[in-house]
C-alpha cells in the first residue's frame with residue numbers, strides 16, 4: 289500500500305491495529321523550537337528519531353536531553369533515538385525546529401526506556417556500484433538491542449550514490465514459519481536528494497505473478513504487508529528510507545529470498561552482513 293506525501297498534522301500515518309499491518313505504528317511530528325508534543329500508544333513500544341533538529345524526550349520519570357543533531361535533512365550526519373516502552377507516556381520538546389519520526393511495534397510488555405546516541409549507531413554497508421545495489425543501513429534499534437526491546441526494529445537505509453536498487457535480491461517476511469521466515473510487518477518513509485527525485489516500490493505478493501508498483505516521491509509512506517519488495521531510485525538521485533519492522537511473534541527477522549533471484553545473493557558483496565544485523 290502506498291500513502292502519498294501529505295501533511296499529517298502530527299496525527300498517526302499508520303495508527304494502531306492497522307488492518308493491513310497491525311504490528312507497526314508510524315507518525316511524523318513537526319514542531320517549532322519551544323513546542324512540545326505529548327503521546328502515549330497503548331499496546332505498542334515506540335522509538336523517537338528526529339529526522340532533523342534536536343529534541344528532549346521525557347518518559348517514565350527519565351529525561352533524555354539533546355537527541356538528534358541533524359540540520360537540513362537526513363543526509364546530514366547520523367541519527368539518534370529514544371526507546372519508549374509500551375503504554376508509557378512521552379513528551380517531546382523541540383529545542384530547534386524539527387521533524388521527528390515515531391516508529392512503533394505491537395508489544396505486550398513494558399520495558400525500560402533508553403537513548404541511542406550517534407556513536408552507538410550500528411552501520412552496515414554492502415553491495416556494489418556495478419550491480420546497482422550499493423547501500424548503507426544505519427540501525428538505530430537493530431540486532432544489538434535484542435535484550436532491551438520487544439518486537440521493534442528501526443533503521444535508516446541509504447542508496448549510496450545516485451540510482452540503484454534496494455531490497456534486492458527480493459525477499460519477503462510475511463509468514464511465521466521458522467527456520468525459513470518470520471512475519472514482520474514493515475513501514476517505509478522515503479526521502480530523495482534532490483527532493484524532486486522519485487523512485488519505484490515493487491510489491492510482488494506471489495512468485496511468478498505480476499505484483500504492484502508504486503511511484504514513490506519525497507515523503508511517500510509504503511506499507512509492506514505481504515510479498516517481495518525491492519525498490520529503486522531514478523538515475524541522478526539519492527534515496528533514503530526510514531524503516532520500521534514489527535515482528536508478530538519475535539523480534540529477530542528472518543528474510544526469505546525469492547528463489548528466482550536468490551542466486552544473485554552471491555554477486556552482492558557484504559549482503560550477508562546486512563542479513564545478520566537483523567537477526
Ligand SMILES: O=C(O)C[C@@H](O)[C@H](O)C(=O)CO
Pocket residue numbers: 423445454455456461517531543562
Ligand atoms: O535489502 C536491503 O537493502 C534492505 C532491506 O533488507 C530492507 O531493510 C528490508 O526489506 C528488510 O526486510
